[in-house]
Amino acid sequence: MPERPQALFAMAAENLPHLFPTALLARLRACVAIDPALVAHDFTGPGVRRVLARTEILVTGWGCPRLDAAALDAAPRLRAVLHAAGSVKGFATPEVWQRGILVSSAAAANALPVAEYTLAMILLAGKDVLGFRDQLRTRRAFPYEGIVPGIGNHGRRVGIVGASRVGRRLIELLRPHDLRVALADPYVDAAEAGRLGVPLLPLDELLRTCDIVTLHAPETAETRHLIGARELALMPTGAVLINTARGALVDHEALVGELRTGRLRAVLDVTDPEPLPAGSALYDLPNAFVTPHLAGSQGNEVARLGRTVVEEAERLVSGAGLLHAVDRAALERTA
Numbered sequence: 338m339p340e341r342p343q344a345l346f347a348m349a350a351e352n353l354p355h356l357f358p359t360a361l362l363a364r365l366r367a368c369v370a371i372d373p374a375l376v377a378h379d380f381t382g383p384g385v386r387r388v389l390a391r392t393e394i395l396v397t398g399w400g401c402p403r404l405d406a407a408a409l410d411a412a413p414r415l416r417a418v419l420h421a422a423g424s425v426k427g428f429a430t431p432e433v434w435q436r437g438i439l440v441s442s443a444a445a446a447n448a449l450p451v452a453e454y455t456l457a458m459i460l461l462a463g464k465d466v467l468g469f470r471d472q473l474r475t476r477r478a479f480p481y482e483g484i485v486p487g488i489g490n491h492g493r494r495v496g497i498v499g500a501s502r503v504g505r506r507l508i509e510l511l512r513p514h515d516l517r518v519a520l521a522d523p524y525v526d527a528a529e530a531g532r533l534g535v536p537l538l539p540l541d542e543l544l545r546t547c548d549i550v551t552l553h554a555p556e557t558a559e560t561r562h563l564i565g566a567r568e569l570a571l572m573p574t575g576a577v578l579i580n581t582a583r584g585a586l587v588d589h590e591a592l593v594g595e596l597r598t599g600r601l602r603a604v605l606d607v608t609d610p611e612p613l614p615a616g617s618a619l620y621d622l623p624n625a626f627v628t629p630h631l632a633g634s635q636g637n638e639v640a641r642l643g644r645t646v647v648e649e650a651e652r653l654v655s656g657a658g659l660l661h662a663v664d665r666a667a668l669e670r671t672a
Contacts, residue, residue: 342393342654344369349400350376356398356421356643365647368654369394380408394419394653396646401428409436417653421646423447423633425663434665441659443645447634448502451581454632455503455551456510458604462549462577463490467626487575491515496547498540499554499582500525500533501671507553508533519543524670544571549579555671556583566591569601577602581632584609593618596625606632
């Protein structure tokens, strides 16, 4: 039997059992030599340095130390970084790719619960469930009689901003529902939008014509405050803004101003800053529904990220190509 390549965990140690429960850990250890008792939270300790010197595969997660030139110099045999989370921007420097090291991410797996959360919020927002819940709680009686005009999901117009992994998965999840879905993304052309099965609109037109707008773009210099006062003013009265991407995509000062008029509603799972200051109006505005960054992998969903890494490790060791390789060229415009 060929010798298993040396691997090392690099992440916040408390996350390890959630990412790799017993059965998954055993499966990982069947293909690589890795010690679950040694988890690097930095690359400077003597015990870590000894293992790092012969490490071929780095298994990373939230809390991974920065892979700069000094860390890479200490890992001369490193050939792959398998990330059991989404974005690698926080720790993977350009030096990683310059040295020819393969990088894989479980971002596709992490996109699934985000898309599911967003689907749920779209359907709830279409019926104004959150608003009626609050009215029922206050009145202790039905806040309406007969048919409620203006709500419902039949033909509701949904605009997706960003054909990211989450955005594309959301398009699939929305397909069985009787909704009209449109997409805005400067990196998608009409042919690709056709393959996705949605019309492609300029952002301004999407904002003007959609009842629910959901953000799935990465945070870059170009997308900071992508939705500001001008963009919010374009949205029709009664529209809902959903953000499960990055808080900085929305100008929160402008959003609070618009929400105070009562004209729009917002569902925010991410904010800027995160968490919000204790005095933020977004906690108390009745038309703002804020959740504590729950949309991404949590609880039993986290093991899906670990499974993705195990499958990548098995492919790598068998000589097959990585399924979830991170393209350095595309990293600037992705999460």
